[in-house]
Amino acid sequence: MKIAISSSGDNLQSEVDSRFARCPYYIIYDTDNGSFEAIKNESLIARGGAGVQASRNIVEMGVKAVISGNIGPNAFRVLSAAAIRIYSGATGSVNDVIERFKNRGYENNSNPDVE
Amino acid sequence: MIISVASGKGGTGKTTVAVNLALSLGDIQLLDCDVEEPNCHIFIKPAFHEKKAVFIPVPEVYKDKCTACGVCQEVCEFNAITVVNKEVLIFPELCHGCGSCTFFCPEKAIYEKDKEIGIVESGARNGIKFVHGKLNIGMMMSPPVIREVKKHIDKKIDVIIDAPPGTSCPLITAIKDTDFVILVTEPTPFGLNDLTLAVEVVRKLDIPSGVIINRSDLGDSRIDKYCEKENIPVLMRIPFDRRIAEAYSRGEAIIESLPEYRSKFRRLYEETEKIKSSTT
Numbered sequence A: 001m002k003i004a005i006s007s008s009g010d011n012l013q014s015e016v017d018s019r020f021a022r023c024p025y026y027i028i029y030d031t032d033n034g035s036f037e038a039i040k041n042e043s044l045i046a047r048g049g050a051g052v053q054a055s056r057n058i059v060e061m062g063v064k065a066v067i068s069g070n071i072g073p074n075a076f077r078v079l080s081a082a083a084i085r086i087y088s089g090a091t092g093s094v095n096d097v098i099e100r101f102k103n104r105g106y107e108n109n110s111n112p113d114v115e
Numbered sequence B: 001m002i003i004s005v006a007s008g009k010g011g012t013g014k015t016t017v018a019v020n021l022a023l024s025l026g027d028i029q030l031l032d033c034d035v036e037e038p039n040c041h042i043f044i045k046p047a048f049h050e051k052k053a054v055f056i057p058v059p060e061v062y063k064d065k066c067t068a069c070g071v072c073q074e075v076c077e078f079n080a081i082t083v084v085n086k087e088v089l090i091f092p093e094l095c096h097g098c099g100s101c102t103f104f105c106p107e108k109a110i111y112e113k114d115k116e117i118g119i120v121e122s123g124a125r126n127g128i129k130f131v132h133g134k135l136n137i138g139m140m141m142s143p144p145v146i147r148e149v150k151k152h153i154d155k156k157i158d159v160i161i162d163a164p165p166g167t168s169c170p171l172i173t174a175i176k177d178t179d180f181v182i183l184v185t186e187p188t189p190f191g192l193n194d195l196t197l198a199v200e201v202v203r204k205l206d207i208p209s210g211v212i213i214n215r216s217d218l219g220d221s222r223i224d225k226y227c228e229k230e231n232i233p234v235l236m237r238i239p240f241d242r243r244i245a246e247a248y249s250r251g252e253a254i255i256e257s258l259p260e261y262r263s264k265f266r267r268l269y270e271e272t273e274k275i276k277s278s279t280t
Helices: A050-060 A073-081 A094-102 B014-025 B040-044 B071-075 B100-104 B143-150 B169-175 B189-204 B222-230 B242-249 B261-279
Strands: A002-007 A025-030 A036-040 A065-067 A085-087 B002-006 B028-032 B047-061 B081-084 B087-090 B110-125 B128-135 B158-162 B180-185 B209-214 B234-238
Touching (some): A002 A094, A073 A085, A073 B087, B002 B014, B002 B169, B014 B040, B014 B158, B014 B209, B014 B261, B040 B128, B047 B087, B047 B100, B071 B100, B100 B110, B110 B143, B128 B143, B143 B169, B169 B189, B180 B189, B180 B261, B189 B209, B209 B261
Parallel strands (some): A002 A065, A065 A085, B002 B158, B002 B180, B028 B158, B209 B234
Antiparallel strands (some): A002 A025, A025 A036, B047 B110, B081 B087
């Protein structure tokens, strides 16, 4: 299963970025084989609707779960429509987050956590 | 002549200048285009006789006609419409009402519904014709409301426009097609920074302009130095005066408490007229 983590940098040691749609990179991590890919976030410079655009791109990557610091209402709507699971409130390095996710350390969000 | 009062930075005294200029001149129209927080009416105290809602068209989808082709999402500049899992999601608060999705939908599956985003009220007091716009709470798209306010411009008399702060779309919508821009600033680092940005906008739009330095005896001489270097006329200086602040806190114009300012604001008007006629 592929998961996406909003990241401040392009590797697993990078800090998780608290902004889902305006983070510099997404780390796309495959929990089946431990491989990962860093994708530059084009929505970082979107004039408006970054949450919608970023989520759409995430959907197209075939990701099944998203982990970030905060998830806004527009991103939440798009990700939910695509049945992607959403986990927010993450801090620390991308590595820490992946470990915690594997140990079922996050609770699924039922609502956006920022406006 | 249409004079707009702008600033870049908020809280420098745009409304104070616009209101006092209007009251000093009389037989004038005052438009409050700061539709996110209009406050000229507090000082003008007009009797309103007309109220009109402002709408923008936002898309809706006929689900039976939609093939989820995604053209709407491609043409939307603002990510206000998107297709996920064969379902069209619309985000009305991101929509600018441009109509592109409706126009380009190959299946004619999109229609438009009017969404109210604000109101425009018109009124008068003592020879001042007054119009202002109010953006509804939670709405982000102020330019359509500003454009609606500006449709009320009476070309037979002089017009003063109180512009919103900032240097983006709302400001440009407010000062576009005006004859002169008065830039109100204060002698502080923030004042200068935002003045510099506002000057760039005004120059791009090619509108003659001049500066008013408010609270001119506080802060330092950075605004004067900048204006001198950039060859921008300083039209007026309003010193820091407790009596002005007290009048403001009571909802009174400066000229009501300090009548000597009436002639100063009239001179300001003459100055703008002079600069305007020398540049055309």
